[in-house]
Amino acid sequence: MDDLSGPAGPLYQQVYDAVMARIVSGELAPGMMLPSEFDLAAQYAVSQGTARKALSKLELSGLVERHQGKGTFVATTTDETSLFHFFRLRQSDGAQVIPQLVSETVRKRPANAREAAALGLAARASVFEVMRVRSINDAVVCAEQSVLDVVKFPGLKDRGGLPNALYPLYQRSYGITIARADEQLRAVMVPEAVGGMLALADNTPVMEVERRAIGISGGVMEFRLSYYLTQNLHYAVSLR
Amino acid sequence: MDDLSGPAGPLYQQVYDAVMARIVSGELAPGMMLPSEFDLAAQYAVSQGTARKALSKLELSGLVERHQGKGTFVATTTDETSLFHFFRLRQSDGAQVIPQLVSETVRKRPANAREAAALGLAARASVFEVMRVRSINDAVVCAEQSVLDVVKFPGLKDRGGLPNALYPLYQRSYGITIARADEQLRAVMVPEAVGGMLALADNTPVMEVERRAIGISGGVMEFRLSYYLTQNLHYAVSLR
DNA sequence: TTGTGTTATTCTTATACAAGAGTTATTGCA
DNA sequence: TGCAATAACTCTTGTATAAGAATAACACAA
Missing domain, CATH: 3.40.1410.10 (Chorismate lyase-like)
Structure with a gap:
């Protein structure tokens, strides 16, 4: 279980920042599948809904794509x-x-x-x-x-x-x-x-x-x- | 209590459409305050969270502005x-x-x-x-x-x-x-x-x-x- | 090949609580 | 009484969680 050190606003924002950092660093490369909402929630010790809100925000910023039933993927520029x-x-x-x-x-x-x-x-x-x-x-x-x-x-x-x-x-x-x-x-x-x-x-x-x-x-x-x-x-x- | 006639996807989308129509028709004019999340929820017989999601989507589309503690207002072009x-x-x-x-x-x-x-x-x-x-x-x-x-x-x-x-x-x-x-x-x-x-x-x-x-x-x-x-x-x- | 179940995923809705903003009532004092 | 400070209350949106529904992919048997 990862830690969200540093009080940086709401929980979902902290998760957003953490995942964003993993994308920028290249750990989560374009095309790769992200952890599921439940996995992410477990990793950062928050509820699925909170993890979901972070992922939705990432989608809004265009950094990831989501598909019901399939998963969330780092956006690739085709x-x-x-x-x-x-x-x-x-x-x-x-x-x-x-x-x-x-x-x-x-x-x-x-x-x-x-x-x-x-x-x-x-x-x-x-x-x-x-x-x-x-x-x-x-x-x-x-x-x-x-x-x-x-x-x-x-x-x-x-x-x-x-x-x-x-x-x-x-x-x-x-x-x-x-x-x-x-x-x-x-x-x-x-x-x-x-x-x-x-x-x-x-x-x-x-x-x-x-x-x-x-x-x-x-x-x-x-x-x-x-x-x-x-x-x-x-x-x-x-x-x- | 208003009715959301016509099965048009998720509840929050139906509320979104209904409020959108009220804005387009002029019933809710620019600058006016919208019903609160609880009022809207009561009007359309949904939960506050669902009304909230509709309002958030309206905000995202730029049709309304929201201010914590004050209310939601139809956007005015200054x-x-x-x-x-x-x-x-x-x-x-x-x-x-x-x-x-x-x-x-x-x-x-x-x-x-x-x-x-x-x-x-x-x-x-x-x-x-x-x-x-x-x-x-x-x-x-x-x-x-x-x-x-x-x-x-x-x-x-x-x-x-x-x-x-x-x-x-x-x-x-x-x-x-x-x-x-x-x-x-x-x-x-x-x-x-x-x-x-x-x-x-x-x-x-x-x-x-x-x-x-x-x-x-x-x-x-x-x-x-x-x-x-x-x-x-x-x-x-x-x-x- | 086809159909059926199983599993893993996101999506939808509901509820509870926290926090901000404004209004009203109350208190204290001159 | 008059007035200002403040406390209490109410209304608003924001945040977090949980439970069930919808969708997609896969395995496996007929």
Whole structure:
């Protein structure tokens, strides 16, 4: 029977925190089944209802999935959910479109000031830069530059072809789960370097998206700068 | 004691639906106090815990606010929350900025095809068009065109100056609560008409935002087309 | 293969008690 | 009497527990 040392609010919150810690630490890895409500209750010396409340809260935060009759499982970010959730480009009719990879380059280089600040690294620390160009219906529609701390993602450069969705890879191969992403959007003239890659005229307006992908423990795990062509597509948001 | 006719899942869900209906109908208006957990339990012949679960779910959906020792109240959309939530323009440092109204015109006209479709109206039905230009730090930053069904918002044209945030007005004066808004974003060259209003050069890239504001009953209550200048500001989103 | 029981899991409901907030009554004193 | 401090009470939501129902998966026999 485990102990809930430290008076930290209600019991269910303490259980929530304890299980959360076990998920963050990797002891409970994505896809694994959690102890049942009764087991958890026994472990922390609380009632099943209290354990249940903690699990419900974890489900609400998106960290676990529950299925009646089966059990509770640590959430896994699948390619589908990851793409649907974090890739916001949609067709005019609102339909989801799956972008195809056109080109990809990975290199190691020092971070610039903005990237180092975003990732919480020292100036000019080593980072991996993943540069990708994507197309939809054979039309090139976006260029993405992802920047990652080499310490957190060792050997990324030598993996060869990366999957369409990067976040499931982060989770599977590096134990890093992306919980949310904050984005800053601007309408700008396409920068020269990007215009070359996408074969655009100089005066094309594009959407610039600056993303900070944040892990479950709260730190910025990836800094991404993207350029979207929004002639036939749009970026969809739902405010609620 | 009220009856929960119609077998619709668990008891707490039936209570949730019943109370929801009372809110949508206006019987429970924004700001009003709901019956206590015990009263509600008595009304629907369930236990206090079951009524409590229904209320918690309503709170989760954002329809009510609960305060220990005080009671449960139908949520009111204040100017602050409305602005913060539905106005996504932020400064580079992420700080919220309050836009000031520069000009405003309201007129009645027939809806165009796109507006009629969005609002679920017949072609060329009468609508109010609210056209507003806003500034931040004395710099003009956006033009918004809101289109509303004249039937749902009678007398809007003759109200004189409208408040900075429209949604609290919809709620207070017309009993229409906006629950969420779906937006479609595109980077475009500023249209000529808009460029004139904002005093911009022809080739300025701006962000075009097409919004459908949706009421608690699910229908589109407002169609809005906005143009944002994103030279010194950005549109902030959090994906989770 | 099909059906039936068994077991393990989450889900639903009910009850009791704790804690916060506001109102009313009472007390003490000038 | 007037008034303020305070105590008691009542109404509210929050927390914890327990017991039974619903669901899913599996084993095993016909």
